[in-house]
Amino acid sequence: MKFVQPIRDPEIIEGIMDYLLHKNVRDYIFFSLGIYSGLRVDDLLNLRVHMVRNRTHIALTEGKTKKNKQFIIHPDLKPVLDEYIMDMKDSDYLFPSRQKKTKSGIKGKPIHRTTAYKMLNKVAEKFGLSEIGCHTLRKTWGYHLYIQNPENLALLMEMFNHSKQTITLRYLGLTQDAMDRAITRLSYSKKRVK
Template identity: 55%
Template sequence: MNEVQPIRDKEVIIQIKNYLKVTSFRNYIFFSMGIHSGLRVSDLLQLKAGSVRDQLHINYVAQKTKNRKKKKKRKKFIIHPDIYEDLMVYISDMDDDAYLFASRQRKKLTGAIGEPIDRVTAYKMISGVAQRFGLTDIGVHSLRKTWGYHLYMDDPRNLALLMEMFGHEDIATTLLYIGNTQDSMDAAIRRLSFTQSG
């Protein structure tokens, strides 16, 4: 299985957001929150309307640490101004205990309704839209990687912040994770030349 990549082209990100906004507002909010927050998909899927309603920040316990004996990691992230108003419109008719990204279908095994979409559904949505825009090696983790990649590209001084947010132990892991190592290697190889000049 290929390692998923961030979406590097900001113009493509804008096109995807515009496309999703008119085809599925839920998927638009999901995609937008993913690329603006750096949250894992498992954390995004557990968010409820009450946790974001009229809030500037969202407090949550990372799903990855929730069931461990280790100390639970409480985290906080800002709701990005670019999506704040759309998010408030999206949740305006939701009860506080409703999942933000609820499935439109009844769960086959339990018969439950209103449960969050699962990772497979999220993956199908993200990979489907990626394919539509000619992107490869894109999956649900690409949203988090896109967030990190663009924070780093906008200002490399954000590297320490990214290490903390991702829970990485070293810079090399973070650079590899956001796909910057491959970009740097490609650029270095393009500069390498064995032809005579002039």
């Protein structure tokens, strides 16, 4: 299994959001909901319009843990989201595929996680990112909540269903960041790197 990283640079996140907003609104909303909610990709893909229409929060039962969760719809995303769903039915998936399913011929199902993965990797390539995957959105959300305020660690542990702080820090790539900083400061020469 490939270990994926959060997107650490807020300017890159802003660039990705601007790029997706002008390229494909569906993908913009998918990316934005992911980095603003911390939902797993499978939970994002199963969202239906009625879960976000005229609401301030998304309430759902997580697919993996079967726990009930509630997430605020970020105010920055709300106007674009409202416009995006304006002509959609309440029963529609929020991120519908434009293609018919090969075996059943059914149209209107959500995009598959491999489609989401491909979209994220195309964007990652455009912005010079590596180690990007479906968990990147969730990790980006957690990483920036932690960087904003390390006291959010207990909240993140609960949100991620982790039993130890070390698991959460490793999951967010913060353990690696700390190791990288420590090793960079290590010097055996007389001129110490500060």
